[in-house]
Amino acid sequence: MSVRPDVDVLLRTGPFHEALRAAIDRSGLTLERLRERLARRGIHVSLATLSYWRLGRSRPERADSLRAVQAIEAILGLPRHSLESLLGPPRPRGRWAARRRATGRYGSMLQPAQSLAETVDELVGPSDGNLRLWCQDDAVTVGGEGAIRRIHTRQVLLAVDGHPDRHLAVYCADPGTDPDAIVPEAVENCRLGRVRRHPAAPVIAVELLFDHALPAGQTHLLEYAFTVEGGTEAVDYRRAFRYPVGNYVMSVRFTEPRLPVRCFALSQHDDGPVERGADLVLAPGRLVHLTAKDVPRGVLGIGWEWT
CATH class of the missing domain: 1.10.260 (434 Repressor (Amino-terminal Domain))
Incomplete structure (x- = not known):
């Protein structure tokens, strides 16, 4: 029975x-x-x-x-x-069905690209195209053994069309990380919806649900985090932007005893190559940061070198 x-x-x-x-x-x-x-x-x-x-x-x-x-x-x-x-996002209809693939792709901005597409595409819905980033702050913590342990994100989202009621958060961990070791958390002003992990690659996509649909022109402040249990040695953290963002702050905090000998900015415009930028100062509090304004589609990041 x-x-x-x-x-x-x-x-x-x-x-x-x-x-x-x-x-x-x-x-x-x-x-x-x-x-x-x-x-x-x-x-x-x-x-x-x-x-x-x-x-x-x-x-x-x-x-x-x-x-x-x-x-x-x-x-x-x-x-x-x-x-x-x-329920997930509404089923695509009309013009949305034709443009869904375009808005859901990160191209080659983040790797592994194929695994990312396989994880993200199922969750991309109309809300994705109806939201833009007003500003964002990423705070990254690197453990004493050199692996990224936590990424805490604070965002202000702007509804530009329709009535978006959710946001899609994505994280690609370093190669060799167990996909099940990436734990999402809805910290403030949102709640977890569907969670998709790639079966073989360290990629996770998470719906962050709002308490109400946003009319066009309204902003929404939320916070979420990814915690990585285990992980492998990291040499950078990158944030990909599929849409422009007004203001962005990234900070990376290193945990003693292991500290990098050099930190530097990283950037990638659209689907072009990753470029190394200026060196960044590691403050006495073991914190390094970068800021950017009017960020176009592409990638910003902080890289570092170990001894």
Whole structure:
């Protein structure tokens, strides 16, 4: 006899329709009773629509449908956003379907490029093209053995079109790092959505979900981090920008006893070669940083040399 997965497990792993079906079954409510409960809250969803959602024949995508999902979570006694986070971005339609591949690619800016594309493309949705970076701060910590241990990112995002409700964060660790050793964290003003790890390469892509969709012209401040358990010796940290950013700050803090003998700036314009820039001063607090304004599409980074 087969055993159906537990509701709490399905709420973490999905898919949406199976988690919804299991939660409804556990509640003891019929679809008709659920529809009535929604109507009492001023949310009107047809019985056929609820049935299609439960069977996986369609899924909620419009704003009123997402409000219905949030109400269903409350009616069924589920954690807030537990069902909603399983939906992912809306399915591409019209012109978006044609331009999805272009907006989802990093080209050769980060390596391994093929593994990156295989990890990222599934998560790229309309929100990706509707957000721009207003400013960003990356704080990197390098452990005493020379491996990158943590990257803490603070961003201000600007909605330029549509109603974006999520942001895609990507990290490519140094070769030889176990993909499962990269741990994402939603630090402030966001929550984790879907997480995709490449099965063989140290690449991870994470959805950062907002509490509400952003109208055009509105900004959103968030913080997230990646922690690397283990890892291999690093000689640089690079940040790729698919879209221009107004102001950018990168800092790298080195942990004693091992310190680099030299630090320097790195840059790459679009898909061109990586270029070494000016030397950077390692401050007494074992901290080195760089700043940039009106950053175009490309890569900025800090490199270092060990003894």
